[in-house]
Amino acid sequence: MAKMQKLLQYKEPGKSYDVVIIGGGLHGLATAYYLARYHKVGRIAVLERRYIGFGGSGRNTEMVRANKRAHETLPFYKESLEMWDGLSAELEWNLMVQKKGLIALAHSDFELASMRMMSDSQRRAGIKIDMLSPSELKKMIPSLDTSDKPALPIFGAQFHPEGGTVHHDAAVWGYAMACARYGVDICVGVDVTGINIEGERVTGVETNVGTIAAGKVHAAVGGYSSEIGRMIGMKFPVTTIPMQVMTTDIMQPFLDYYVASPRLHFYTQQTLKGDLILGGPLDHFQSWNSYTTYEESADRAFKIMEYFPDLAHVRIVRTWSGLCDCTGDSAPVMGGCGIDGLSLDIAWGYYGFKSVPASGKYSAEYIATDQMPEKIKAFGLDRFYTRQLVREIIL
Numbered sequence: 001m002a003k004m005q006k007l008l009q010y011k012e013p014g015k016s017y018d019v020v021i022i023g024g025g026l027h028g029l030a031t032a033y034y035l036a037r038y039h040k041v042g043r044i045a046v047l048e049r050r051y052i053g054f055g056g057s058g059r060n061t062e063m064v065r066a067n068k069r070a071h072e073t074l075p076f077y078k079e080s081l082e083m084w085d086g087l088s089a090e091l092e093w094n095l096m097v098q099k100k101g102l103i104a105l106a107h108s109d110f111e112l113a114s115m116r117m118m119s120d121s122q123r124r125a126g127i128k129i130d131m132l133s134p135s136e137l138k139k140m141i142p143s144l145d146t147s148d149k150p151a152l153p154i155f156g157a158q159f160h161p162e163g164g165t166v167h168h169d170a171a172v173w174g175y176a177m178a179c180a181r182y183g184v185d186i187c188v189g190v191d192v193t194g195i196n197i198e199g200e201r202v203t204g205v206e207t208n209v210g211t212i213a214a215g216k217v218h219a220a221v222g223g224y225s226s227e228i229g230r231m232i233g234m235k236f237p238v239t240t241i242p243m244q245v246m247t248t249d250i251m252q253p254f255l256d257y258y259v260a261s262p263r264l265h266f267y268t269q270q271t272l273k274g275d276l277i278l279g280g281p282l283d284h285f286q287s288w289n290s291y292t293t294y295e296e297s298a299d300r301a302f303k304i305m306e307y308f309p310d311l312a313h314v315r316i317v318r319t320w321s322g323l324c325d326c327t328g329d330s331a332p333v334m335g336g337c338g339i340d341g342l343s344l345d346i347a348w349g350y351y352g353f354k355s356v357p358a359s360g361k362y363s364a365e366y367i368a369t370d371q372m373p374e375k376i377k378a379f380g381l382d383r384f385y386t387r388q389l390v391r392e393i394i395l
């Protein structure tokens with residue numbers, strides 16, 4: 001039998017680094033990769049307390065898109081979406097990027113009108129968007145019920161042809177292996193329990209395996225950002241809420257597009273393997289547990305059957321959940337937090353997968369230069385104290 005060879009060698013953490021990144025999710029790994037490859041900052045370590053991809057990075061529903069709402073966020077997500085295209089070649093790892101197209105259903109004239117308005121700002125930002133009628137939709141997805149049978153019939157849809165999916169585990173491995181090639185120490189089983197600060201400057205981290213000195217510390221900890229806040233005596237404006245998703249039996253290919261209903265809070269895609277991934281809204285309360293419930297699974301199943309009645313016999317084979325760290329304006333927190341050398345890349349809610357290439361690139365630039373890059377200026381923590389929230393949410 002062929003001997004299994006480990007492709008990625010984890011490292012024991014050293015005593016000191018120029019940059020320590022807390023969190024071995026995609027944001028931490030991508031930041032380490034861009035830092036190591038494009039900036040000369042010395043020795044870099046990624047410290048992960050569980051395993052790489054343990055958080056949202058290995059649990060998300062793989063949707064990538066740029067059809068956001070606010071003028072502050074559109075150019076950022078557009079760049080990120082474009083970056084996925086060349087990433088398999090750059091990382092030398094097949095990320096299974098599928099620009100299959102994203103369809104957002106509208107269930108009333110009002111929703112259609114607001115989608116048209118949003119489409120205008122998206123087009124102005126250079127993002128390709130079309131509007132579809134129910135009959136056009138039916139041609140594209142013959143199994144979709146566009147009749148007046150569903151309780152909320154389909155009035156039309158927005159089509160974002162460049163949206164699609166990227167395999168999330170492949171992305172984790174691709175970035176991790178590229179990090180290792182560029183000399184980053186990826187250390188798993190290392191739990192950061194404290195952040196050391198002298199005067200107004202960060203000097204390193206406390207961990208379960210001892211003190212590690214660092215010139216700069218960057219926190220990319222997904223749903224655990226409140227813990228980082230506690231370590232430095234700050235309360236970040238972030239609420240952590242679980243989100244549940246599930247997958248079905250494998251079927252022959254029948255759904256070419258990612259289909260979502262913003263109104264009903266459900267979305268689905270058929271993976272390359274043939275199963276359907278079904279997602280829904282955030283849970284209704286704050287928690288740090290990753291559980292799933294019958295009620296949420298049933299909710300997703302009933303909604304999908306309303307519009308794809310042929311799926312009534314299909315079984316749900318697995319459910320899982322992950323943590324979403326949300327801000328009040330549905331935008332992330334990036335950059336400094338008032339302590340020299342300590343930076344944040346947190347609060348990515350349920351939209352932090354699509355943003356990985358651009359957030360990694362710009363977090364790396366911030367760490368290397370101490371200057372907030374133009375594209376992420378609007379995402380600074382100070383916006384919560386200067387009343388300059390991002391207008392990502394439609395009120």
Ligand SMILES: Cc1cc2nc3c(=O)[nH]c(=O)nc-3n(C[C@H](O)[C@H](O)[C@H](O)COP(=O)(O)OP(=O)(O)OC[C@H]3O[C@@H](n4cnc5c(N)ncnc54)[C@H](O)[C@@H]3O)c2cc1C
Nearest residue numbers: 023025026027049055056057061063192222322352353354
């Ligand atoms: C069910 C679900 C579906 C989603 N679907 C989508 C989607 O379709 N599209 C999209 O764009 N986004 C989606 N998201 C959001 C996306 O997954 C996240 O925003 C993104 O993965 C966050 O990546 P991250 O690297 O910041 O955090 P994570 O992937 O959560 O990684 C953080 C890591 O930090 C580690 N860590 C935390 N604290 C410490 C510590 N003190 N010491 C050491 N290590 C620590 C954790 O163990 C974890 O591995 C979804 C999220 C969920 C939960």
